[in-house]
Amino acid sequence: MSGGRIKEEDVTYIRERSPIDEVVADYVQLKSAGGGQKKGLCPFHDEKSPSFHVTPSKGFFHCFGCQTSGDVISFVMKMDHLSFTETIERLADRLGYQLRYEEGNFTPAPAGNRSRLIAANALAAKFYQDQLNTSPSAAHARELMTKRGFDKSACETFGVGYAPDEWDGLTKYLRAEGYTIDELETAGLSKMGQRGPIDKFRNRLTWPIRDISGDVVGFGARKLASDEEDQGPKYLNTSETPIYKKSQVLYGLDMAKKEIAKKRQVVIVEGYTDVMAAQLAGITTAVATCGTAFGADHIRIIRRLLMDDDAFRGEVIFTFDGDAAGQKAALRAFSEDQKFVTQTFVAVEPDGLDPCDLRQQKGDLALRDLIAKRVPLFEFAIRTEIKLHKLDSAEGRVNALNATAPLVAQIRDKSLRPEYSRLLAGWLGIEVELVTAAVNQGLKKQPQTNNSTAVEESLSNVQWRPNPQEPRLILEREVLKARLQMPALISNWAEIEANAFTHPSYSQLSAVIGGRPEQSSIEISHVIDENMQSLFTELNVEPIRADGEITGHYVESIVARLREVAISRAIAELKSSLQRLNPVENEQEYNAAFAGLVALETKRRGLHDLALRSI
Numbered sequence: 001m002s003g004g005r006i007k008e009e010d011v012t013y014i015r016e017r018s019p020i021d022e023v024v025a026d027y028v029q030l031k032s033a034g035g036g037q038k039k040g041l042c043p044f045h046d047e048k049s050p051s052f053h054v055t056p057s058k059g060f061f062h063c064f065g066c067q068t069s070g071d072v073i074s075f076v077m078k079m080d081h082l083s084f085t086e087t088i089e090r091l092a093d094r095l096g097y098q099l100r101y102e103e104g105n106f107t108p109a110p111a112g113n114r115s116r117l118i119a120a121n122a123l124a125a126k127f128y129q130d131q132l133n134t135s136p137s138a139a140h141a142r143e144l145m146t147k148r149g150f151d152k153s154a155c156e157t158f159g160v161g162y163a164p165d166e167w168d169g170l171t172k173y174l175r176a177e178g179y180t181i182d183e184l185e186t187a188g189l190s191k192m193g194q195r196g197p198i199d200k201f202r203n204r205l206t207w208p209i210r211d212i213s214g215d216v217v218g219f220g221a222r223k224l225a226s227d228e229e230d231q232g233p234k235y236l237n238t239s240e241t242p243i244y245k246k247s248q249v250l251y252g253l254d255m256a257k258k259e260i261a262k263k264r265q266v267v268i269v270e271g272y273t274d275v276m277a278a279q280l281a282g283i284t285t286a287v288a289t290c291g292t293a294f295g296a297d298h299i300r301i302i303r304r305l306l307m308d309d310d311a312f313r314g315e316v317i318f319t320f321d322g323d324a325a326g327q328k329a330a331l332r333a334f335s336e337d338q339k340f341v342t343q344t345f346v347a348v349e350p351d352g353l354d355p356c357d358l359r360q361q362k363g364d365l366a367l368r369d370l371i372a373k374r375v376p377l378f379e380f381a382i383r384t385e386i387k388l389h390k391l392d393s394a395e396g397r398v399n400a401l402n403a404t405a406p407l408v409a410q411i412r413d414k415s416l417r418p419e420y421s422r423l424l425a426g427w428l429g430i431e432v433e434l435v436t437a438a439v440n441q442g443l444k445k446q447p448q449t450n451n452s453t454a455v456e457e458s459l460s461n462v463q464w465r466p467n468p469q470e471p472r473l474i475l476e477r478e479v480l481k482a483r484l485q486m487p488a489l490i491s492n493w494a495e496i497e498a499n500a501f502t503h504p505s506y507s508q509l510s511a512v513i514g515g516r517p518e519q520s521s522i523e524i525s526h527v528i529d530e531n532m533q534s535l536f537t538e539l540n541v542e543p544i545r546a547d548g549e550i551t552g553h554y555v556e557s558i559v560a561r562l563r564e565v566a567i568s569r570a571i572a573e574l575k576s577s578l579q580r581l582n583p584v585e586n587e588q589e590y591n592a593a594f595a596g597l598v599a600l601e602t603k604r605r606g607l608h609d610l611a612l613r614s615i
Contacts (some may be wrong), residue, residue: 005102006088014099018091020072021056026213027079028304029261030054034549041304043079044068049469080213086114090213117187117243120179121216124189125208127173128161128219132205138162140224141205148273149360150280158207158276163221165203167193188218188238201236207272209238209290210254212301218244220251220272220290235271237291247297250287251275259284260305264314267347267371268294273356274319281364283371286355294318317345317374319355345374378420382407386427397428401438404428408435409442413472415502419572422579432579466503466535468542476506479562481539482555483513489555496559500566505535560611567604571597 021030021038030038033053042052042063051065062069068078076087092099132138132155141162145155154160163170171190175181181197184190190197204221211217218238223230238244252275253260260266267286269275278286289298306314347370349358359367382404389400401424408420421439425432466473480501483490493513501507509532546554574597583590 006085007100007102010092010097010099011088014088014091014095014097015059015071015073017095017097018072019056020059020061020075021054023072023091023094024054024061024075025261026257028052029306034543034546042066042068043300043304046300047469048471049474080114080211082114089115114243116179116183117241118215118217120174120183120187120189121208121218121243123174123177124170124187124219125159125161125206125216127170128163128206128208129156129159130161131164131169132160132162135162135164137164144205144224148356150273150276154276154280158272158279159216161206161208163199163201163204163206165225167198167202168196170199170201171197186241188241188244200238203230204236207251209244209249209251211243211249212253212257214254215243217241217249218246218290222272235291245297246290246292247295248301249290250298250301251290252279252287253301255279256285256287257305260287260302264306265317266302266306266315267317267319269319269355271354271356274354277356277359278367278371281355281359281367283368315343315345315374317347317371318377319347319349319370344377346377346380347371347374348380378407378411378416379423382420382424383427391428397430400428401430401435405435405438406442408439415472415569422572422575466505473503473506474545475558475562475565476501476503477539478545478558480506480509480513481542481544482550482558484536484540485544486550486555489550489552490559492559495563497563497566497570499569500562505532508532509535509539557611560607564604564607564611567600567607571600571604574600 024030024040028040028043030040031050033039036055036057038054038056039050040052040054041047041050042065044052044063045066045068047065052061052063054061059071060069061071061075070078073084073087073091076082076090077084080087080090082090089099132141133152142152145160150160168190171184174184174189181190184197185192189200191200192198201219201221203225204223207220208216209218209220218241220238221236223232223234223236237246240246251272256266256279263285265285267278267283269278269286269288271288275286275288302316306316349355349370353361355367355370358370385404385407386400389403390396391400404424408417408424411417411420417439418436421435422432424430425435428435466477468477479496483493496510501510512532544550574593578590578593578597581590581593
């Protein structure tokens with residue numbers, strides 16, 4: 001870091017040679033938006049559908065939601081809370097470019113300067129790693145990592161190090177490199193002892209914690225001494241600093257981010273060695289929190305990488321220990337689940353082994369199998385609660401129902417509630433009507449401030465216009481837009497099931513469309529209702545959500561998917577009817593219903609295959 005103003009021609013050079021889409025992609029998954037633009041979930045405000053657009057040819061970004069805009073420099077400044085000079089220096093490092101300054105004299109940077117703190121942490125990481133590799137006193141640290149199944153190569157990959165059992169080994173090293181005591185304290189690397197500055201970490205294994213761009217911002221450290229020798233916590237993290245906010249960092253994210261965006265999956269584990277074990281076993285989307293519970297800030301980070309909206313759903317998989325604490329963590333995650341549009345799952349090892357122990361005892365394949373056998377978080381949370389009750393008595397079953405019905409009522413996607421009500425009835429051995437009634441009662445008790453879907457539903461009588469961002473309605477909206485904007489691409493409109501459009505306004509508009517010849521354009525004069533005219537205009541001008549060119553194959557796929565969803569609802573209803581029929585007493589009715597179920601399943605599979613083939 002040099003004191004002085006960066007030469008203007010260097011600033012121009014950095015701006016012109018830092019592709020904005022490549023820089024933004026370090027933080028946000030971008031998809032093609034057509035016309036040379038890319039889009040993703042805005043990192044500057046919370047949203048369910050992508051309104052953040054990047055135009056690489058012009059070097060600008062703009063969010064149509066919060067109206068934030070700028071170039072590549074302003075983006076990095078806003079994202080990482082850097083000064084202009086620090087941003088230019090970071091982008092220059094990214095390019096490997098040596099900056100020039102107007103003034104030649106060196107001026108010490110203030111203690112809170114981000115670049116200095118980042119550099120100090122990077123040197124500390126190297127110091128710790130060198131200690132683990134070469135110091136005789138680190139033998140017990142190396143032995144512990146070997147016992148956990150990690151060789152030297154694995155430790156080097158993840159930057160594992162060793163903080164020596166000395167009062168000020170790191171502090172002396174960094175002081176010799178030109179860092180002040182104030183800087184080391186601000187970075188969380190040193191602290192004041194009774195006789196002067198001492199190291200924050202002593203006689204501990206260390207893991208460098210990196211931000212999403214790969215800069216070391218802090219450390220996690222595991223003690224190696226016995227409780228008698230070291231009365232500190234087993235795991236100790238860097239305290240909050242200007243560059244390290246534990247609620248905004250996920251360990252391993254810098255390594256996993258590209259795979260997360262590519263596979264549309266993230267696996268949340270609980271510790272640093274769990275991330276190492278998962279990554280080495282081939283689960284390249286594994287990350288962990290850093291000494292804090294999984295929370296809202298972590299969700300925002302993951303949603304941006306997954307591009308978590310109804311059109312691009314992925315998977316979030318939580319792994320928890322099988323003990324009581326792990327189950328509590330899973331139930332806490334259940335309360336956060338509603339902030340995702342994407343599906344959430346839980347993978348719990350039956351013997352209570354964490355991912356690191358599982359890999360060590362049973363191998364990489366066992367760990368991959370654990371993730372493959374994940375179960376929906378809703379199911380896990382409900383079954384966990386059921387286990388607390390004795391189902392061999394009527395009282396026990398009623399108590400279990402009273403405890404689990406509110407969980408089903410919390411499910412944001414109302415199309416899932418009937419299915420989980422039926423599942424719950426089977427798990428408890430109670431009539432589905434009783435469960436449905438209990439769930440509906442739970443819905444009435446939901447606080448409006450905590451259930452946005454319930455609020456929207458309660459206003460549906462006075463708000464005719466569908467919410468364009470409502471995840472469960474986006475597919476219906478896209479099919480209607482395709483029919484209005486590109487009628488020539490849809491030749492089978494009459495085949496769409498009557499119950500395919502669930503919102504009254506969409507259903508009403510589809511009826512208007514159904515009265516016109518297929519593949520023909522529809523004029524606004526054909527729409528009589530004033531509200532329908534407004535919706536008609538809106539859907540005619542709103543862009544269709546597609547990656548690149550809108551083709552007949554794409555339109556065919558979303559129509560097939562809409563019909564598949566409609567038939568799935570019909571199948572669920574028919575299965576419910578079958579459960580209530582006695583095959584002996586109502587043989588004819590039962591056989592007819594069963595034959596209908598087989599026919600619907602066949603049609604659903606055909607539509608599912610068509611949707612996949614057409615993508």
